[in-house]
Amino acid sequence: MKIKIILIALAVFLTNSIAAQDVLWEKTFEKEANFIDCTPAGVAIVGTDEALFGIDGDGNILWENEKLKKVEKERVEQLKGSELIYVTDKGMLSKNRIINVYTGDEYVNYEEVTNIFGAMVLTQTNSFIATDGTNLRCFDIATKEQKWVMDKKELPFGVKFFKVFPEKTLSPVTLKGNQDVIYTSESTGIMHLGLAQLGEYDLNTGTPKWKFDFKPFKLKKPGEKGDSPSAPGSGFAIMQLDRNNNVLYFPFRDQLLAINASTGATLWEPKANKFKSMVKDMYVTKKGVLVLVGGAVPYIQMIDFKTGTEIWEKPIKIKGGAEALILEDGDDYYSVSKKYLIKLDIDKGVGTPLTDKIKFNGNESFTDMSIYDKSIVLSANQNIVGIDKSSGNINYQHYFKPPGGGLGTLAQNIVLAAVAAASTMHSYSHSRQQAVANNASSFTYTQYTPQYISRGGARTLESEKSMFISTKITEGPETGFGLLRINKETGDIIDRVVVGDREPIYDVDESAGRFYYKSSKKSIACRSIKKK
Numbered sequence: 001m002k003i004k005i006i007l008i009a010l011a012v013f014l015t016n017s018i019a020a021q022d023v024l025w026e027k028t029f030e031k032e033a034n035f036i037d038c039t040p041a042g043v044a045i046v047g048t049d050e051a052l053f054g055i056d057g058d059g060n061i062l063w064e065n066e067k068l069k070k071v072e073k074e075r076v077e078q079l080k081g082s083e084l085i086y087v088t089d090k091g092m093l094s095k096n097r098i099i100n101v102y103t104g105d106e107y108v109n110y111e112e113v114t115n116i117f118g119a120m121v122l123t124q125t126n127s128f129i130a131t132d133g134t135n136l137r138c139f140d141i142a143t144k145e146q147k148w149v150m151d152k153k154e155l156p157f158g159v160k161f162f163k164v165f166p167e168k169t170l171s172p173v174t175l176k177g178n179q180d181v182i183y184t185s186e187s188t189g190i191m192h193l194g195l196a197q198l199g200e201y202d203l204n205t206g207t208p209k210w211k212f213d214f215k216p217f218k219l220k221k222p223g224e225k226g227d228s229p230s231a232p233g234s235g236f237a238i239m240q241l242d243r244n245n246n247v248l249y250f251p252f253r254d255q256l257l258a259i260n261a262s263t264g265a266t267l268w269e270p271k272a273n274k275f276k277s278m279v280k281d282m283y284v285t286k287k288g289v290l291v292l293v294g295g296a297v298p299y300i301q302m303i304d305f306k307t308g309t310e311i312w313e314k315p316i317k318i319k320g321g322a323e324a325l326i327l328e329d330g331d332d333y334y335s336v337s338k339k340y341l342i343k344l345d346i347d348k349g350v351g352t353p354l355t356d357k358i359k360f361n362g363n364e365s366f367t368d369m370s371i372y373d374k375s376i377v378l379s380a381n382q383n384i385v386g387i388d389k390s391s392g393n394i395n396y397q398h399y400f401k402p403p404g405g406g407l408g409t410l411a412q413n414i415v416l417a418a419v420a421a422a423s424t425m426h427s428y429s430h431s432r433q434q435a436v437a438n439n440a441s442s443f444t445y446t447q448y449t450p451q452y453i454s455r456g457g458a459r460t461l462e463s464e465k466s467m468f469i470s471t472k473i474t475e476g477p478e479t480g481f482g483l484l485r486i487n488k489e490t491g492d493i494i495d496r497v498v499v500g501d502r503e504p505i506y507d508v509d510e511s512a513g514r515f516y517y518k519s520s521k522k523s524i525a526c527r528s529i530k531k532k
Helices: 407-438 450-454 457-461
Strands: 004-006 022-028 033-038 044-048 052-055 061-065 076-078 084-087 097-100 119-122 127-131 136-140 146-150 188-194 197-202 208-211 240-242 247-252 255-260 279-284 289-293 299-303 326-329 332-337 340-345 350-353 368-372 375-379 383-388 394-399 466-473 480-487 493-500 506-509 514-520 523-528
Touching: 022 514, 033 506, 033 514, 033 523, 084 119, 240 279, 247 279, 255 279, 279 326, 326 368, 332 350, 466 493, 493 514
Parallel strands: none
Antiparallel strands: 004 022, 022 523, 033 044, 044 052, 052 061, 076 084, 084 097, 119 127, 127 136, 136 146, 188 197, 197 208, 240 247, 247 255, 279 289, 289 299, 326 332, 332 340, 340 350, 368 375, 375 383, 383 394, 466 480, 480 493, 506 514, 514 523
16 A cells, blocks of 8 residues: 655744644545544554554554544544554444554454454453453453453343444444443452442452342343443442442442442441432542532532441532532542532531632533642633632633534534533542552552553553643634643643644644644644643
8 A cells, every 4th residue: 555655844933932833744645534543552543544544653654454444533442551442343244353553463363253342451460351242251462362251140231331323223332431440459350340240350260259249239120210330431430449448339320339348248238328319429538438419400428438328417519510520639629519619628518619600601511620739720622711729719711712613513512511521520530549559558550551561651641731722723823723732730822733724633642742633635744742
C-alpha cells in the first residue's frame, strides 16, 4: 500500500505569549481518513476507508489492518492500563479483535472461539478477560494462551454488556462500564461482572476464594421489573474496598451493602438501608460512608459503619440532577447544588453555599469537578470556571462558543454533557480506589501491564492540568476552527491551534506534546504543543 509522506517545514508564530505551533509531519492516505484516537500508550489509531493504522508520534506507521476498514471511532476501545485496544468490527460474519497498538498483533484464536464481545485487562496478572457470549475467558497477554474459563455456574445471568451505539438494535457490545477489578494480592482480585456474581478470585486460575450469597435479597431475573448488575455504566457507584477495616462497600438496587472482604459474609442486615434511588458515588470517611443517591432530586446521606443505617436526620438535597457531583479534598467535601458550590459539613449533615449562583453559557451543565491546589474547577464542553475553595471567590470564568454554534452542535453538546455528568463521578471513585490499592504495604499493585510501562506509556496517565476547548478562533495571526488549551489552575490560555475553515477532527497526546488533526480529506497532520 502506497502512503505519501509529506515533510513540512516548521512554521513558527507567536500570539500574545501563546506557544509556537510547529507542524511536524503530514500523511496522505489512498482513501478518506475518518478519525484519530490517541492512546495512553503513545500510539495514534487512525481509521480510514482502506484500513486501521497505528502511527507513532514521529509519523511512522507501526502497522495497518486492512480487515478493519471504515471502522467508526466509537468501535475502538482503549483497554485501560495496557497496550491493547478492543475493536468491534462490522457485518454478520465479522470478528471483534484485540490488537496490540505497538505491533498490530491480534489475540484470540478464532478457530477455537467463534467471537468475543468486550474485553477488560487484568493488569496485576498481565492478562485480559473477554466473553464469547456464554463463557468468560482469560488470556495471557505475553503468550496469547488461554488461562481459564468461567462458565454459567459462576455467571448465572451472564456478563453485563453495553452497546457501542445504544440506539441501534444490532449494535456491537463492550464490557466497558462494568465494575473494575479490585486487586487484593499479586494474583487475586474482587470481581463483579454480572447479576448474582460477586466474589474474590484467583486471577491466574479463575477459582473463587469466596462468593457473595445473594439469596437473602431474593434476586429477580433481569427484565423490565427485574434486577440488574451494579454497573457504573448504568449509574451505580464503583464498589469501594476499605483496606484498613477489610470491608467491601457494594451498591445494589437502592441499597448499600457492607461485605467482609476476607470471607464474603454480609456485615449488615439485608434491609439496613433503603434509598430513593441507586447509590451513584460513595466516600469512606472518618464519620461513616458518605453516599450520593441519584433520582429526580439527588441527595447526600451518611451511613453508619456498624449498622448500615442513616446517621443524619435529614439528607442534603442536591438540586440540579446533572450537577450531582461530590469532590473530596482531604477531610473536606464539596458539591454543587442549584448552581451553587457548597461545602459539606459531614459532622452536622449540612451544606453551606460558598459562591453566588454560577451560570454556564450555551445551556451547558457542569460535567466535571476537580481540585488544583487552592482552586476548585468546574467545567463542561465549552465552559470552565475556577473558584477559590476558601473564600468562594471566582478566580476566572470562560465560555467559548462551539464550532459553528448551530442548533445541531448545541443539542449535541447538551447530550454529551448529560452523559459526562454520569461518568465523572465514576472516574473519581476509580482514582480513589487505585490510590488506596497502590498504598498497600505488603506488595505493590500495578495499574499497567509490563510492556506498557517499559515503553513509557504510564506517564501519559498523569493528572491533566489543562483542558482543550474546540471553538472558532477569531483573533490573532491565524483564524478559523481550532483548539484553545486552558490552564485549569489559572484559567490562562496557554496554547492555541488553528486547523482550518471547518470544525476539526482531532485528538491530543498531551504528555508527548502532540496534536493530531485531519488536514484534508485523505490526510492527517501532527503539530507540537507545550507538554504539560
